[in-house]
Amino acid sequence: MRITATLMLVAMGAVFALAHWQLDTHPVWGYVHAFAEAAMVGGLADWFAVTALFRHPLGIPIPHTAIIPQNKDRIADTMAGFLRRNFLTPHVVARRMRDMNVAYAAGEFLVQKREGEMGRVRTGMVELLVELLESLDPTRLGMQVKAGLARQAEKIEVSPLLGKMLEGAMADNRHRPLIDGMIRWAGLTLEDNEDMVRNMIHQRANAVLRWTGLDERLSNSVLDGLYRLLAEILVDPEHPLRGKVEEGLAKFAHDLQHDEALRAKVEKAKSDLLANPALGDWWMGVWERMRLSLIAMARNPDAAMQGQLGSSLKELGETLKSDPALQTQVNRLARRTLVGVVQRYGEQIVRLVSETVKRWDAQTITDRVENAVGRDLQFIRINGTLVGGLVGVTIHAVTQLI
Structure with a gap:
């Protein structure tokens, strides 16, 4: 031109x-x-x-x-002031975000796999994720994550939380399968250790019983009685022993929330567990497997999107598209988040523009x-x-x- x-x-x-x-x-x-x-x-x-x-x-x-x-310095300051006054103000951002359905757009993005529109975004995100995971020291990062989780766990008093969970499970009768499983486990354990039970009864029986052979009959009677008792407890939801177990669980749930001595013991057990080196070794193994899985998933996004991750993302996208209440909540959260970012960091953003131009x-x-x-x-x-x-x-x- x-x-x-x-x-x-x-x-x-x-x-x-x-x-x-x-x-x-x-x-x-x-x-x-x-x-x-x-x-x-x-x-x-x-x-x-x-x-x-x-x-x-x-x-x-x-x-x-x-x-x-x-006049580049004055131009830089003028440009930054223009951006601050006309774009990076809370009411401008809020008004703009009010007209946008962020949740529906996110749902559309997740549901429709369009390579022309998503390919470059996905490729860039994959490359960034892989470079980040491979560049960071896995041991040091795992230790930092472990320390962060440990600090958060130390702040949480687990005893009342466990008590409320147990109380809620019992209120909804979700504890009964657990009791049934314990009864079945007791029966299988007894079956595997019948010889030990017979030997214990034989050793404790007197000489007359052993001489007459009644100790063997006594052993059979004891084992049959135990098997019959476990079967009755298993098939009868209103069995008195089952009720005793439930009373014990209810008291345990109450004590977890209100018994200071028990709460102190639980907290001490939690602290001992967090300080145990074996837990740290276990976490490092879990973290390394997670890191390698994320790298493999990022390097082969098509396989990941076709598997459980892809199905989950598609379901999330369909929910975001079809649920007006969820859209309202997500849009409100996005609007408040962006307005907060602008209000808190607006000056830093425009200062970055100004300083970049000045350099x-x-x-x-x-x-x-x-x-x-x-x-x-x-x-x-x-x-x-x-x-x-x-x-x-x-x-x-x-x-x-x-």
């Missing part, structure tokens, strides 16, 4: 020379001469104006030229601004040439009429 505008100016110079040479041959050449003369003036004036924005015309340090490089040297800011708007500025030169020519013809016509 710069070449086009310059060639137009050169063409006006050639037309001016030709018209000046033919000026006495016909009155029309006077109009051509006036058009070309005024077009050269307009083109040169606009060339000077456009050039003066970015550099000194012809390298001559004329005052009020090279405006952008000489650019004069040539850098000149090149970037000129590349952004230079094409339109060359249209100014072209328009200036044409408008100048039309004004010249008009003035020449008026003078001829007068």
Whole structure:
């Protein structure tokens, strides 16, 4: 565009020379001469104006030229202030977010797997995730995560929490399968250790019982009675022993919440568990498997998206698209979060813009601004040439009429 505008100016110079040479041959050449003369003036004036924005015309340090490089710091502050006043204000962000359905857009993104729209985003996120997981020291990161989890666990008093969970489970009868499982486990354990039970009864029986062989019958009776008792407890939800077990569980749930001595014992057990090196070794193994799984998943996102992760994300997306109540909550959360970020970090964001522009040297800011708007500025030169020519013809016509 710069070449086009310059060639137009050169063409006006050639037309001016030709018209000046033919000026006495016909009155029309006077109009051509006036058009070309005024077009050269307009083109040169606009060339000077456009050039003066970015550099000194012809390298001559004329005052009020090279405006952008000489005032880049003031431009940076003005740009940052403009962003702060017109974009990064809470009410502007809130008004803009109020018109956006972020939840529905997120649901649409999760449900529809469109490579043309999601490919670059997904590829970029995958590369970033892989680089992050591979660049960080896994041992050091695992230790930091473990320490963070331990600090959070130390702040939580687990005894009342366990008590409420047990109390809630009993209120909904979710404890009964656990009791049934314990009864079945007791029966299997007794079956596997029948010889030990018989031997215990044989050793404790007196000589008369052993001599008469009644100890064997006694052993069979004891085992049969135990099996029958366990079966009755298992099939009868209202069995008295089952009720005793439930009473014990209810008391245990109550004591977990209100017995200071028991709460102290539970907290001590929790502290001992957290301080146990075996727990730390177990966590490091879990963390390494998680890290390697995440890397493998990131390197093969198609397989991950086709598996359980993809199904879960698709279900989440469909829920976000179809549930108005959930959309309202998610949109409200997104709006409040972004407004909070703008309110808290708006000044830092615009300061980043200002400081970044100020760190650019004069040539850098000149090149970037000129590349952004230079094409339109060359249209100014072209328009200036044409408008100048039309004004010249008009003035020449008026003078001829007068």
